[in-house]
Amino acid sequence: MKICVFSTNYSYRWLQNIHKLDIENVEFDIVFYKDLQHLTEIFKENYLKYTAVLCSGQIPYLHIKKSCPAEFASIPFQFIDITERDLYFHITKVQYENPGFRFKDALIDFLYEENNYLSLKEWLPEEDFPYTLSTSIQVFGEPNAYELVAKRHLELLEEDKIKYCFTRLTNLFTYFSHVDVMPILVTPSLKSMEAAVQKLLKEVEVYNLTLSQVVCGHLQFTFAENDFLENEYRQVALYKAILDFNRKFGYSLVIYRSSLHNEIITNFSDYLHITNDETKCSLATFLHEQLPFKVKIGWGIGQTLAIAQAQAEKASSYCLKPFTESYRINKEDKLLGPLDGTNAAAIVEQAHSFLEEIAKETNLSIFYLERLYDMTRTFDKNSFTAEEVSIHLSVSTRTANRLLKKLTEYSYAAIIETLATPSGKGRPKNLFDLRLEQPDDTD
Incomplete structure (x- = not known):
């Protein structure tokens, strides 16, 4: 497996240790970015070459998640996080060098709800708790994240509220040229890097299982009222058109016919090809060109074939326009579509x-x-x-x-x-x- 690791040059000093990890059949390729705009560009250029992507920290991870959502969702993705062990190692060192150290005199910019404040809230009284950047990791996804982090540190220093600046941003020192205090850099240990890689490899397993999941397609043609022969013709014509689609594009869709509809079974990987990563359904386009009547196409995926079939049938009921359409209901019961190229997997559903x-x-x-x-x-x-x-x-x-x-x-x-x-x-x-x-x- 080839894993792309995105990083700034500043992080290379600790990140290069990733090559010391003894993980079988895994090769790491560290790719450097100059700024977040450059990161977007090189990510889009390179991500298809790799099995998975790892980021040196939460800023590049959240930036790619926001700026390239479709590409982000198409490949296993993780970032290397600071662990409790990493934090306490550095805290112990600071306490040894500064016996008067108090948590409330520090800003620790990598504490937030999503990492449970590295368990500090479980034992440290509120009045002694350190300053933080935000309650959520999402602040690191802002376009000016580096500036926001630096501003928070510098404002608290100028107000004389803190004496210690704990950070995981390796370039934060570049903002501190006009102050006497230097940030205390907390970097992930080799053990933390290994944990992040193992988590990423689990994601690769899940992703590969997802690609092999069974997907069901429910294809229902419009009925001609009181015309048995016409309906019989439409049923046969639809079946033949699906076979022609298989033959022309090299797919192996399994087809089941009933008096009311046709059902096709495929895997998730082929489904993504057929729908161009859920943007435009080539099957809908093909049937629209080949058949003189409308076909409703619904796609479903679930833990079982029965669930996928039910989702596919439900998705087809949303095809209300007078021409062939395609929709999908995913495992979170979100409706995506229409998959017609004008709407890249629009979600037609109330958010949570x-x-x-x-x-x-x-x-x-x-x-x-x-x-x-x-x-x-x-x-x-x-x-x-x-x-x-x-x-x-x-x-x-x-x-x-x-x-x-x-x-x-x-x-x-x-x-x-x-x-x-x-x-x-x-x-x-x-x-x-x-x-x-x-x-x-x-x-």
Whole structure:
């Protein structure tokens, strides 16, 4: 596997250690960018050459996610994060050199909700907590992220509120030429880099499984009222046209005929080719040119063939125009389309506004709520232990328990069973039922 690692020249001093990782069948190629505009350009030029992409930090990761959403979604992507171990290593060093060090005299710009403030909030009193850049990692996705980080540090220094500037931005020192304080650079350890790469390799596995998932297409022709022969002709003509499409473009779509519709089965990889990465459906174009009647095309993908079939049939019901159209419903029940080239996978669906309401009510991060909701869809169930939640959200079991406890307080979760450990020793585990349904989910 070839992994592209995007970085600035400033980060190369620590990032070059990635070549020391002993990971079989993985080759790293470090590509440098001068600024964020240059990053966008070289990413678009290079990403198709690689199995996956890794960023040296959250700024290039979030910038690509915002500036190139289609390309970002088409390849496994991760960034190397600072871990609790990395932070405490540097804190210990500073405390040794400065016995009077206090957390409240510092700004640590890489603490935010998404990394659970590296667990500092679990033991450090609020009055002693360090200054932070923002409550969310999303601030690093702003076009002027570097300037925002520097401004925050410098303003607090000028106001004499801090004495220590902890940062993971290797170029932050370039903004400090006119002040006496130098930022304390916290860089990921080799162990943190390995953890990020292993996480990325898991994403590659999931991505490859996704490409091999079964996709169902539901093709329904318009019926001619009270004309049995015409309907029989349309059924045969549609079947023949799909065969011609297979032959002309080299696909191997499996076709099933019924009196009401035709169904095709393919894999996700071929589906992406047929729909040009969900922008324009070549099958819809071909059938429009070949047949004198309208065909409704719906695509569906799910954990099982039955779910994919149901999604495909539902997607086809959105084809309301008087000509052949194509829509898709994805595993999050979002409707994408029409796939006609004018709308690159437009989402015709309400955003998860109900999760935003839950976030306001419970004071929990929307980031965690979205991942919990996606868990229920991915695994097609609502019941999880705190240990399962911690694994899938990449948080500590303590944090998972805190999230579940808060959801339980507001009736968005409930303990439905207490599970004894297999050995009969140790604390029993609670099984929580998550109740994060959309308003229509219960209809």
